[in-house]
Amino acid sequence: MTWEILNIIGTMAFAISGVIVALEEKYDLFGVYLLGFTTAFGGGIIRNVLLGLPVSDVWNQNMLFTVAFLTMTLMFFIPFHWVLSWKRWGVFFDAIGLASFAIQGALFAAAAGYPLSAIIIAGVLTGTGGGIIRDILAGRKPLVLHQEIYAVWAVLGALTIGIGIAGETWQHLLLVVVIVLLRMLSVTRHWKLPGRVDWFILLRKVKN
Amino acid sequence: MTWEILNIIGTMAFAISGVIVALEEKYDLFGVYLLGFTTAFGGGIIRNVLLGLPVSDVWNQNMLFTVAFLTMTLMFFIPFHWVLSWKRWGVFFDAIGLASFAIQGALFAAAAGYPLSAIIIAGVLTGTGGGIIRDILAGRKPLVLHQEIYAVWAVLGALTIGIGIAGETWQHLLLVVVIVLLRMLSVTRHWKLPGRVDWFILLRKVKN
Amino acid sequence: MTWEILNIIGTMAFAISGVIVALEEKYDLFGVYLLGFTTAFGGGIIRNVLLGLPVSDVWNQNMLFTVAFLTMTLMFFIPFHWVLSWKRWGVFFDAIGLASFAIQGALFAAAAGYPLSAIIIAGVLTGTGGGIIRDILAGRKPLVLHQEIYAVWAVLGALTIGIGIAGETWQHLLLVVVIVLLRMLSVTRHWKLPGRVDWFILLRKVKN
Numbered sequence: 001m002t003w004e005i006l007n008i009i010g011t012m013a014f015a016i017s018g019v020i021v022a023l024e025e026k027y028d029l030f031g032v033y034l035l036g037f038t039t040a041f042g043g044g045i046i047r048n049v050l051l052g053l054p055v056s057d058v059w060n061q062n063m064l065f066t067v068a069f070l071t072m073t074l075m076f077f078i079p080f081h082w083v084l085s086w087k088r089w090g091v092f093f094d095a096i097g098l099a100s101f102a103i104q105g106a107l108f109a110a111a112a113g114y115p116l117s118a119i120i121i122a123g124v125l126t127g128t129g130g131g132i133i134r135d136i137l138a139g140r141k142p143l144v145l146h147q148e149i150y151a152v153w154a155v156l157g158a159l160t161i162g163i164g165i166a167g168e169t170w171q172h173l174l175l176v177v178v179i180v181l182l183r184m185l186s187v188t189r190h191w192k193l194p195g196r197v198d199w200f201i202l203l204r205k206v207k208n
Numbered sequence: 209m210t211w212e213i214l215n216i217i218g219t220m221a222f223a224i225s226g227v228i229v230a231l232e233e234k235y236d237l238f239g240v241y242l243l244g245f246t247t248a249f250g251g252g253i254i255r256n257v258l259l260g261l262p263v264s265d266v267w268n269q270n271m272l273f274t275v276a277f278l279t280m281t282l283m284f285f286i287p288f289h290w291v292l293s294w295k296r297w298g299v300f301f302d303a304i305g306l307a308s309f310a311i312q313g314a315l316f317a318a319a320a321g322y323p324l325s326a327i328i329i330a331g332v333l334t335g336t337g338g339g340i341i342r343d344i345l346a347g348r349k350p351l352v353l354h355q356e357i358y359a360v361w362a363v364l365g366a367l368t369i370g371i372g373i374a375g376e377t378w379q380h381l382l383l384v385v386v387i388v389l390l391r392m393l394s395v396t397r398h399w400k401l402p403g404r405v406d407w408f409i410l411l412r413k414v415k416n
Numbered sequence: 417m418t419w420e421i422l423n424i425i426g427t428m429a430f431a432i433s434g435v436i437v438a439l440e441e442k443y444d445l446f447g448v449y450l451l452g453f454t455t456a457f458g459g460g461i462i463r464n465v466l467l468g469l470p471v472s473d474v475w476n477q478n479m480l481f482t483v484a485f486l487t488m489t490l491m492f493f494i495p496f497h498w499v500l501s502w503k504r505w506g507v508f509f510d511a512i513g514l515a516s517f518a519i520q521g522a523l524f525a526a527a528a529g530y531p532l533s534a535i536i537i538a539g540v541l542t543g544t545g546g547g548i549i550r551d552i553l554a555g556r557k558p559l560v561l562h563q564e565i566y567a568v569w570a571v572l573g574a575l576t577i578g579i580g581i582a583g584e585t586w587q588h589l590l591l592v593v594v595i596v597l598l599r600m601l602s603v604t605r606h607w608k609l610p611g612r613v614d615w616f617i618l619l620r621k622v623k624n
Contacts, residue, residue: 023347025354030359031353051471051472052472067329104600117478136352139347139348145443145451151450192444192445193445233562235611236610238560262468264530346551346557
């Protein structure tokens, strides 16, 4: 039940982020739906393809499909300044999507008996794969590869599942809360992963 | 038999569109073949992956492979003004490819017992998926997301199959003709799907 | 044993090429790992998806995963002029990766009983698929479609396997050596596949 609510929030947030990118690229109505759907369901599809799990499972999420479809249709018609104000709130709901999709993706792989490496990749891709396809379809460099820390929190969640220290449902949900918090802190504090440049600056500081 | 002829026309048209994009991007002979093949067969591959159907089926289309290969080789060597004049005729043959691939993709999913949502996505992706990969491999924004109405006719065809009002072969072929007509009308009349901007212009008109 | 050494060299070279592209695009640490992993393992994954072979096999290459991970971590921290000097050596190691991955990909498809067309595509994609995904994730046009001859040597190797004139291990390894040589010659002599323009220049020369 809790997972269902989290999934609905995550699906809506991901679909909306797809819609916003499509509108920014001046894509038409079809582009809006395509980017919305791929952002919302692309992560799960990539995960199932990579883990060799039946992709057809995706087609049994009728409720989530309907939620995504209605959300996108709504987004296409509401006044534009609502869309803008969404962009602030959106980060929060998107964080919920990231966290709950990543944890469930990791649990999915763990339940199928995969090794730790596959569990981590399943968590990361379920959480971020949709956004990566969205950006590629929009002709952009994937945001997740160069914005504030995003994917690493999915790695962290999946790692926690993978090493088996969080086995019960309340622990999984706690993990979701922690990831949402860390993601929100990354945005508000502008935490970024180090790139090469930062590394060299650090090195020089240590030397002096 | 009729399907076979339609498939040959569609495969040739899609392969040629891949060749033209590769030539425009100044890709070499390998790029020409890669873009041609992915445009012609990419849609069917994506569909099979997404529906969990055996992708290896694709490798049994020996005749279509040969057709695509010969077409591309020819395109690489014919005088350039023939290629240009193709661009006009190309839209027509491409429409035949779109229509016949979409209808067969939808029939494929329907025969495998999938729900309506999957049938529509199967139809759309079989018809447009190859072109989307072609554009991504060429570093372009997928044409189908912002040009004259294209994918929607595939949606329409798949929907007609999905709700079960066209069950016999002559009806399927009629549907192909209708989709080709609608696609050609979209091009000659510059029909476009509404984007956000159009929507607001319409809204203002209604208000006044 | 020999394959294992070749695979380690190839995996390292491909992972490093992913790291370099990610650094050039100013991607962060996550981007570095993602591009490194997709370059090293993406080709094998695409091949398995396209041939309908279990993708989960990829997850049993624990040793290669570890090698790739350590290589990438090292690359992120070593002085930059070492990275630059790598770019020269890199072409050589990359050629080893191309050759050994392509031959093994073709052998894989041949052992699974696929027809010649599928064997060639398996060879090409195992050798070049990772680099194609790397470039798309970096928002670039795939290098393999327009640089010095690269993919064609993979085609050649796969063709040799496919028509069955190289059946024993020493012949496969000889084939690897031949492909590495041809690739290195392509780079040092700037061999390129003909594009349309070259074709017309050639045509004019023949006429005069």
